[in-house]
Amino acid sequence: MSTTFLIALFLHIASLLAAFGAAGIMLLCNLKLRAAKTGADAFTWGIVAGKTPLVFPIASLGLFLTGAYMTSKAPGDAWGWGSGWIIASLVGLIAINVEGKILGDRHGKEMREALKANGPGPLSAHVREVANSRLGWILTIASPALVLGALWNMLTGAQGSPPSLGHAFLNVAVAWAIGAGIGIWIQSKAPAAAPEAAPSAVAS
Numbered sequence: 394m395s396t397t398f399l400i401a402l403f404l405h406i407a408s409l410l411a412a413f414g415a416a417g418i419m420l421l422c423n424l425k426l427r428a429a430k431t432g433a434d435a436f437t438w439g440i441v442a443g444k445t446p447l448v449f450p451i452a453s454l455g456l457f458l459t460g461a462y463m464t465s466k467a468p469g470d471a472w473g474w475g476s477g478w479i480i481a482s483l484v485g486l487i488a489i490n491v492e493g494k495i496l497g498d499r500h501g502k503e504m505r506e507a508l509k510a511n512g513p514g515p516l517s518a519h520v521r522e523v524a525n526s527r528l529g530w531i532l533t534i535a536s537p538a539l540v541l542g543a544l545w546n547m548l549t550g551a552q553g554s555p556p557s558l559g560h561a562f563l564n565v566a567v568a569w570a571i572g573a574g575i576g577i578w579i580q581s582k583a584p585a586a587a588p589e590a591a592p593s594a595v596a597s
């Protein structure tokens with residue numbers, strides 16, 4: 394393995410770690426936003442949740458560029474652009490970026506506007522609804538889950554037991570579906586409305 398190839402593999406895995414670090418921060422922010430009792434409690438988590446998704450396209454570009462290099466320099470033509478495990482992982486990576494850009498950005502904007510309208514006082518029913526939206530939870534868990542499916546494709550592909558194209562797509566699709574199921578489960582476990590929110594709900 395040449396030094397350049399090794400550096401590309403190192404950066405490939407560093408990009409993956411960056412994406413997972415950001416996914417962990419998003420999970421924490423979303424749990425904290427959901428558990429917050431006042432706008433003041435939620436504010437910092439809302440700011441971090443608004444900025445962290447910037448990491449995803451950068452880490453994805455890192456994965457793609459380093460992956461593209463390693464695809465074109467496969468030792469002894471062991472793999473190439475026609476390999477199912479590479480095609481399915483690339484398509485999966487593009488899919489979650491498009492999903493994040495369209496649905497994730499819309500959800501983030503809704504959260505920002507709801508927090509702004511709420512101010513520092515007790516959290517309104519609307520903020521709690523946005524903080525526990527089914528779509529938000531599906532995005533938070535299903536996207537990193539798909540990446541785990543791609544990780545499985547990568548390990549089996551690079552270690553010499555590559556899955557077929559259909560199997561590789563099934564791996565990422567099943568991983569996404571399991572993640573979506575876990576997201577829906579977390580959404581169903583919303584904590585009861587905070588008692589502090591009750592007076593404002595009665596007053597309004």
Ligand code: HEM
Nearest residue numbers: 456457460461463464482483486540543544547548551552
């Ligand atoms: C979708 C998320 C991805 C994840 C989680 C991921 C993860 C990994 C990991 C952990 C390895 C090391 C495997 C091993 O050495 O046993 C690897 C290798 C590799 N990846 Fe990815 N990767 C992803 C996307 C991509 C993309 C989009 C491409 C191509 C454009 C790509 C091309 C490669 C190649 C060619 C190797 C083999 C290098 C080697 O191990 O010798 N990867 N990937």
